[in-house]
Amino acid sequence: MTSGDPYLNHVVRIIVEHGYAVQYVHGDPATSARSLAYTVGLHARPNCGYELAVSGLSAEASHGLLNVLAATLADGGLDPSGGLEVGEVLQDGLALQLRPVSRPEELGIIHAIYGITPSVWQAVWPDRHGRFPDDARCRLPKGTLALL
Structure with a gap:
């Protein structure tokens, strides 16, 4: 888990200090690519063989959401699965839903540090009526939750 790359070494130091980064x-507005964030090192913790991801949020919001989601899953003894709804994460009592990331290898920092690509689960949120993006009645703008 070491490298000569200064940035990877920085990420490793965060993982050592906090359990994951x-x-x-x-x-990229020019290409309509949405922002994304993902955990690195979570899969190496005891009883946790996965990483988490979210897209379309600011850096600060992504970091906060992933921290709360990781703690909620660990504290609840929950293992991610497709369609699992996780409450107590969003305001207004709405739940997040987990979906498998179809191309986890594109989250390259994980592989650069560990040499493997564990399963990655993306958290998606519902519209204000609690409907997720795969529901035809969902009122989120098309492309709001770009799935990985």
Whole structure:
């Protein structure tokens, strides 16, 4: 888990100190690419063989959400699964839903540090009526929650 790359060494120091790090990738308005953030090192913790991701939020919001979600899953003894709804994370009593990331290898910092790509679960949020993006009645703008 060491490297000659200064940035990777910085990420490793955060993992050692906090148990995992959050990697943020800025979006690109020119290509309509949404921002995304993901945990690095969470899968190496006891009883946790996965990482978490979120897209479309600011760096600060992504970091906060991933921290709360990681703690909620660990404290509740929950293992991620497709469609799992996790409450007590969003305001207004709305739940997040977890979905498997189809191309986790694109989250390259994990592989650069660990040499493997564990499963990654993306948290998606509902519209104000509690409907998730796969519900035809969902009123979030198209593309709001770009799935990885």
